[in-house]
Amino acid sequence: xGQLKITIALILAILLQWTLRxxxxxxxxxxxxxxxxxxxxxxxxxxKAIFFGSFAGLAVDALSGGLLGxxxxxxxxxxxxxxxxxxxxxxxxxxxxxxxIAGACLLDDLIYYGMHKxxxxxxxxxxxxxxxxxxxxxxxxxxxxxxxxDSTLVERRGNKKRDMFPTRRxxxxxxxxxFTK
Amino acid sequence: MAERSQKEVWRLTPWLVIVLLLGxxxxxxxxxxxxTSGQRIIRVWSQTVADFVQSPVTTIxxxxxxxxxxxxxxxxxxxxxxxxxxxxxxxxxxxxxxxxLTAENARLRSLLDLKAKSKIEILTAQIIGRDPSxxxxxxxxxxxxxEGVKLNMPVVANGGxxxxxxxxxxxxxxxxxxxxxxxxxxxxxGEIGASNVLGVVSGTSKKDLVEMRYVSxxxxxxxxxxxxxxxxxxxxxxxxxxxxxxxxxxxxATVPHQIFIRPSxxxxxxxxxxxxxxxxxxxxxxxxxxxxALTETKKPAGSRP
Numbered sequence: 001x002g003q004l005k006i007t008i009a010l011i012l013a014i015l016l017q018w019t020l021r022x023x024x025x026x027x028x029x030x031x032x033x034x035x036x037x038x039x040x041x042x043x044x045x046x047x048k049a050i051f052f053g054s055f056a057g058l059a060v061d062a063l064s065g066g067l068l069g070x071x072x073x074x075x076x077x078x079x080x081x082x083x084x085x086x087x088x089x090x091x092x093x094x095x096x097x098x099x100x101i102a103g104a105c106l107l108d109d110l111i112y113y114g115m116h117k118x119x120x121x122x123x124x125x126x127x128x129x130x131x132x133x134x135x136x137x138x139x140x141x142x143x144x145x146x147x148x149x150d151s152t153l154v155e156r157r158g159n160k161k162r163d164m165f166p167t168r169r170x171x172x173x174x175x176x177x178x179f180t181k
Numbered sequence: 182m183a184e185r186s187q188k189e190v191w192r193l194t195p196w197l198v199i200v201l202l203l204g205x206x207x208x209x210x211x212x213x214x215x216x217t218s219g220q221r222i223i224r225v226w227s228q229t230v231a232d233f234v235q236s237p238v239t240t241i242x243x244x245x246x247x248x249x250x251x252x253x254x255x256x257x258x259x260x261x262x263x264x265x266x267x268x269x270x271x272x273x274x275x276x277x278x279x280x281x282l283t284a285e286n287a288r289l290r291s292l293l294d295l296k297a298k299s300k301i302e303i304l305t306a307q308i309i310g311r312d313p314s315x316x317x318x319x320x321x322x323x324x325x326x327x328e329g330v331k332l333n334m335p336v337v338a339n340g341g342x343x344x345x346x347x348x349x350x351x352x353x354x355x356x357x358x359x360x361x362x363x364x365x366x367x368x369x370x371g372e373i374g375a376s377n378v379l380g381v382v383s384g385t386s387k388k389d390l391v392e393m394r395y396v397s398x399x400x401x402x403x404x405x406x407x408x409x410x411x412x413x414x415x416x417x418x419x420x421x422x423x424x425x426x427x428x429x430x431x432x433x434a435t436v437p438h439q440i441f442i443r444p445s446x447x448x449x450x451x452x453x454x455x456x457x458x459x460x461x462x463x464x465x466x467x468x469x470x471x472x473x474a475l476t477e478t479k480k481p482a483g484s485r486p
Contacts, residue, residue: 018231019238021311028315046194054201062227064312065319065347065357069208076205080198087191112316119213122362122386123316130315 003048005153010036010052014059029130029137031105033060035145037075038104041082042091053079066112067121074111078104094146101142105135228321228350235310235353236323243452301418302458304328308451309353318358318388322454325352329458335417338454341446342366342410342421346456354456358448359391359423360384367413368393368423370406370440378402379411382423382442388449391424393440398432408442415461 013032020027033056041049057072064071082104091097109131116123123130310321324330326349336343336356344364348355357364361384370378370393380396393408406426412419422445430439 015234017313018310019235021313022235022239022309023242025311028311028313047190047197050194050198050201054205057205058223059227060313062224063231063310063321063355064314065317065355065361066312066314067209068212068223069205071314073202073205073209076198076201080194083194112314115209116316119209121213124318124361124386124388125316134315 003045006036006040006043006048006052006149009149010040010056014056017060018063026137029133030141031108031134031138032141032145033057033071034075034078034105034108034138035101035142037079038082038101038142039146039149041079042086042097042100044083044086046080046083046087049079049083050076053077066123067116067119070112070115073115074108077111078108081107094143094150097146098139098143101146102135102139105138105142106131109134224348224355225350228325228348228353228355231310231321232323232350232353235321239307239309304330304456304458305453306354306456307453318360318448319347320356320358320451320454321353322356322456323353324456325350325354327351330354330456331460333416335421335457335459336454337421337457338446338448338451340422341444342417342423343444343446343448343451343454345416356454358384359444360386360388360448362386365414366417366423367411368408369411370396370402370408370426373409373411373419379413380437380440382408385441389443390427391442391444393426393442394437396432396438396440398436398438399434400438402426402429402438402440404429407445408440418457418459418461 010033013036016027016032020030037049037053037056040052043049053075054072057075058069061068061071082100085091085100089096091100113123113127113131304324306322306324308320309323312319322336330346330349332346332349334346336345342359344356344358344361346354347357359366359382363384365381365383368380368382370376370380378396378400380393382391382393385392396402404426408423408426410417410419410421410423424442424444424446426440427443428441430441432438
C-alpha cells in the first residue's frame with residue numbers, strides 16, 4: 001500500500017511540475033519530482049528509486065525546451081547516489097533528510113546544466129541565481145512534503161523501524177540480595 | 182533467502198543504473214543533434230496527456246485571478262471609462278479616414294492591375310502550460326494539428342514576434358521563444374524597402390533580450406529603432422516586428438555592430454498568442470543544393486512542402 005502511495009505521489013508531483021508554473025512563476029523553482037525521487041531513494045528501495053528518477057525526468061523533459069533525457073540522466077544518478085547513502089547511513093530522521101534533499105537538488109542542477117553545456121545548449125537565466133532559488137525552493141517544499149508523506153505512511157514507517165530495531169527480549173532480573181527468606 | 186535476494190538487487194543495481202544513464206545520454210545526444218528538425222514522438226504523447234491536466238488548471242487559475250483582478254480594477258474603472266470614450270471618438274474619425282484610404286487603394290490597384298496581397302491566416306491560442314524546467318522558457322498552447330498548426334509556424338503576441346512552433350500534438354503545440362540562444366531569424370533595422378541594414382537576430386539566454394549580429398559596422402544604427410523580420414530565413418514572413426533596439430555597441434569597418442533588442446511581444450507576461458498559419462515559399466533547386474543547405478531528412482518540417 002505504501003508503495004502505491006509513493007507512486008501516486010510521484011504522478012502528482014509530475015502533474016504539479018507540468019502545471020504550476022503557469023499559475024505562478026516562482027513554483028518553477030520547486031522540483032517536485034526530485035523530492036519524491038529522493039524520498040523513494042531514502043526508503044532504501046533502490047530499484048524503484050532509479051526507475052522513478054528516469055520516468056519522472058523523462059516526463060519533465062518531454063514538455064520542456066531542454067534536451068530530452070537530461071532530467072532523466074540527472075535524476076537517475078541522484079536516486080542511485082541517495083539510495084547508496086541511505087544504505088550506509090541511517091537517515092530516517094527528518095533533520096537528516098533536509099541536507100540530503102538540498103544536496104540532491106544542488107547536484108541535480110549542476111548535472112543538468114553541465115550536460116546541456118556539454119552538448120552545446122545554453123540554458124536561460126543566470127546559473128548561480130537559478131541554482132540558489134531552486135535550492136531554497138526545493139529544500140523548503142521538500143521538508144513539508146516529507147512531513148506529509150511521513151504522516152501518510154506512518155504505519156509502514158513504524159513497521160520498518162520495528163524490523164530494523166527489534167525490541168530486545170526482556171530477561172527477568174533476579175535480585176541477588178534477598179532481604180527476605 | 183530474503184537476504185540473498187536483497188544482495189542480488191544491490192549487485193544488479195549498478196548495471197541497471199549504467200544502462201539507464203546510457204539510454205538517457207543517447208536520447209540527449211540524439212535530441213541535441215536534431216534539435217531544429219522534426220519532433221520527438223515522446224513529446225507529442227506527453228503533450229496530449231498533459232493537455233487534459235493543463236487546460237482545466239489554466240482555466241480555473243485564470244478565472245480566479247480574473248475575478249480578483251476585476252475587483253481590484255473596479256476603482257480605476259470610472260476614469261478609464263472616460264478615457265476610453267474619448268479614444269473611441271478619436272478612432273471613429275480614424276476608421277472613417279482608413280475606409281477612404283482602403284477604397285482609394287483598391288481603386289488604384291485595380292487601375293494598375295495588381296494582385297491583392299495574400300493575407301496570412303491567424304489562429305489565436307491560449308498559453309496553457311509553461312516549461313516545467315526553470316532552465317528553459319518554452320510555452321504550450323491549446324491549438325494543435327487538428328486546427329492546422331504545423332511545425333515552424335511563426336507565433337506573435339502584442340504585435341511582436343514570439344517564436345515558432347517546435348512540437349505539435351493533435352490538441353496542443355509547443356512554442357520555442359526567440360530569446361532562446363539556439364534561435365535565429367533574418368532581420369532588418371527599419372522598414373523593408375526603406376532600409377538595407379540586414380542581420381541575424383538570435384537569443385542571448387536572457388529572458389528579455391535578443392541580439393542582432395552580422396550588421397556591418399559602417400552603417401548607422403541608433404537606439405530606439407525598430408527591427409523587423411526580413412523573411413530571408415525561410416521560416417518567418419517578412420515585416421513582423423521583432424522589437425526595439427536598446428543598446429548598440431558600435432563596431433568599425435571590419436568589426437560588426439553588436440545590437441541588443443528588447444522584444445516587443447512582452448514575452449514574460451503573455452497569456453494569449455496568435456499562430457500565423459504561414460508556410461514559407463518553396464526555395465529554388467539551386468538553393469537546396471548549396472553546400473550548407475539542409476538535407477531532405479534534416480530540413481525543418483513545415484518549411485518546405
